Amino acid sequence: MTTTSVPVAAPAVLDRIESVTLSSITLPLPTGISDAKVLTGRQRPMTEVAFLFAEVRTEAGFEGVGFGYSKRAGGPAQFAHAREVAPDLIGEDPSDIGRLWTKLVWSGASVGRSGAATQALAAIDVALWDLKAKRAGLPLAKLLGAHRDSVRCYNTSGGFLHESIAQVMENATRTLESGVGGIKIKVGQPDSAEDLRRVRALREHIGDAVPLMVDANQQWDRPTAMRVGRALEEFGLVWIEEPLDAYDAEGHAQLARSLDTAIATGEMLTSVAEHYELIRTGAVDILQPDAPRIGGITQFLKLATLADHSNLQLAPHFAMEIHVHLAAAYPHEPWVEHFDWLHPLFNERLETHGGRMYLSGRPGLGITLSEQARAWTVDRVHVDASR
Template identity: 70%
Template structure:
C-alpha cells in the first residue's frame, strides 16, 4: 500500500458550559473561582486516502484560547506527513513551537492532534484503540467524581453517590481540603457510613502543606480509603513520595503535571503511590504511553484523570488493574455513550476511540481553522 498523507486538518474551539458551577478546595481557599465551563480544542484529521481521526484537549478556567491559538500557529507542519508517523509528527510540532517550551499550553495544544492521529490509526485498522495498543482487559474499574464537589451538602453528595452506584459505577470520590479540616473529616465520616464498604476516595486538590497533609493522612487512615489525592502542591514530588512511603492509604497525584519529565520527578523521588497522568495535559497519547511504560516498570498503580473517552483505552492497555474516572460533563459533545455496569467501564467495540462528534458540539463551537494541502 502506498504511503498515505495528511490532507486536511480542522481545529475547533469549543466552550461547554456546566449545568451548575462546581467548587473544590481551591475555591474555598480563595485561589480560584467556581468552575462554570470546560473549554476544548478539537482536531479532525483527514488523509489523502480518505481516513479520518478525531482528538481533543481541554482546559478549565483558563488556557483554552491559548491552546487553540498555539495549534493554529503550528498545525500546518503536519500537512503532507504520513499519519502513521505519529512520533515524527509530534517532534515536528514540538520544533515548530520550540520557543514556548515542551510543557503546559505548548504540549496541551499538540495533544489534540496527537490523539486524533492515534484515533485515525486505530480506525484504519478497524480496531478499538485499546486493542491496537494491546489491551490487558476489556473493562476497567470506574469511580465517579462529579457528584462530590464542595458546594454540595453532605445529603446532596449521598444522593448523587447512590445514583452513581445504581447506574453501575463502582467507586465514589469526594472533595476535601477546605480551610476547616474538621469539617472535611465530618463529611468523609458521613459518606463512609453511607457507602458501607463501597470503594471510596478523597481529593484535597493540593490545598495542604506538608505538616497538615501528614496530620490529615493520619486521620484519614481509619476510613479505609482507596486513595488520598493531591494532598500537596502537584509539583512537590518529594513531599508526595514521603507521604506514599509513610501511610498505608495510597497517595495519588499527577493530574496537573504537563510533561513526562514532571511525572518522572515522582519516580525519581521514590514515589510509591498511584499515578494519575492526563493524556491531554501531558501532551497526548504519545507521551502518556511513554510515561505509562516507565510507571509500570516502577510498579506504580494507574488512575488517569478526567477525559474518560480517551483514558478508558489507555487504562485498558496498562499491565496492572487501573481505575478510570467517570465525568459525564463531556457527554453532550459525542453521539455515543460508554457502557458502564457492574462497577466497570467497558471498552467500546467501535474502531478508534469509538466516538463521533455531535450536532451539539458544532453548536458550541466558537471558531474553527482549516488547513489543507
C-alpha cells in the same frame, strides 16, 4: 541445483494528511463547580470547560478526531498554538505519529515542551491515534494491545464541595446504581474537621465495601496533610489525592512512606519529565497522568512504560473517552475516572456496570462529535494545502 525465490516485499501503502480542522468549543456547566481551591480563595467556581478538537483527514478519506481541554484560562492559547503548527502536518504520512509529534514540538520549540504548547499538540496527537486505529478497523485499546476489555471506574462529578453532604450521598447512591464502582469526594477545606465529617458520613452511607477516594486539590501544607492523612486512615480509602502542591515531590514522598493509605497525584503535571520526578523520588503510589495535559497519547505511552517498570498503579485523570483505552492497555489493573460532564459533546456513551467501564467495539476512540458540540463552537480553522 534448486533455486529458491525470495519474496520481495511490496512497497508500503502510504496515505497522506490532506487537511486538519481545529475547533474551539466551550462546554457550559449546569452549575458552578467548587472544590477546595475555590473555598481557599485561589479560584472562582468553574462554569465552563474550553475544548480544543482536532479532526485530521487523509487523501484516502480516513478521518481521526482528538481533543484536549482547559478548565478556566488557557483554551484560546491552546487553539492559537495548534493553529500555528498544524500546517506542518499537511502532506505527511499519518502513521508516523512519534515523528510528527517531535516535528510539531520543534515547530514551537521556543515556548517549551510542556504546558499550553504541548497541550495544544495533544488534540492533534489523539486524532492521529484515532485515525490509525480506524484505518486498522480496531478500537484504540486493541491497536495498542489490550490487557482487558473493561476497567474499574469511579465517579468524581458528584462529590464537589459546592454541594451539601446530603446531596453528595444522594449522588453516590445514584452513581453506584448506574454501575460505576467507586466514589471520590473533594476535601481540603479550611476546616479539616468538616472534611472528616463529610468523609465519615459518606462512608457510613455507602458502606465499607465500596471503594472510596478523597481529593484535596493541593490545598494542604505538609503538617496538615500528615495530620489529616492519619485521621483518614480509619476509613479504608483507596487513595488520598493531591494532598500537597503538585510539584512537591519530596513532601509527597514523605507522605507515601508514612501513611498506609496510597498517595495519588500527577493530574496537574504537563510533561513526562515532571511525572518522572514523582516516580524517581518515590512520591506516588498511584500515578494520575492526563493524556491531553502531557501532550497526547504518544507521551502517555512513554509514561505508562515508566510507571509499569516501577510497578505503580495507574488512574488517569478526566477524559474517560480517551483514558478507557489507555487504561485497558496498561499491564496492572487500573482505574478510570467517570465524569458525565462531557456527555453533550458526543453521540456515543461508555457502558458501565458491575463497577467497571467497558470498551466499545467501535474503531478508534469510538466517538463522534454531536450537533450540540458543533453549536458550541466559538472558533474554527481549516488547514489544507491551499493555505
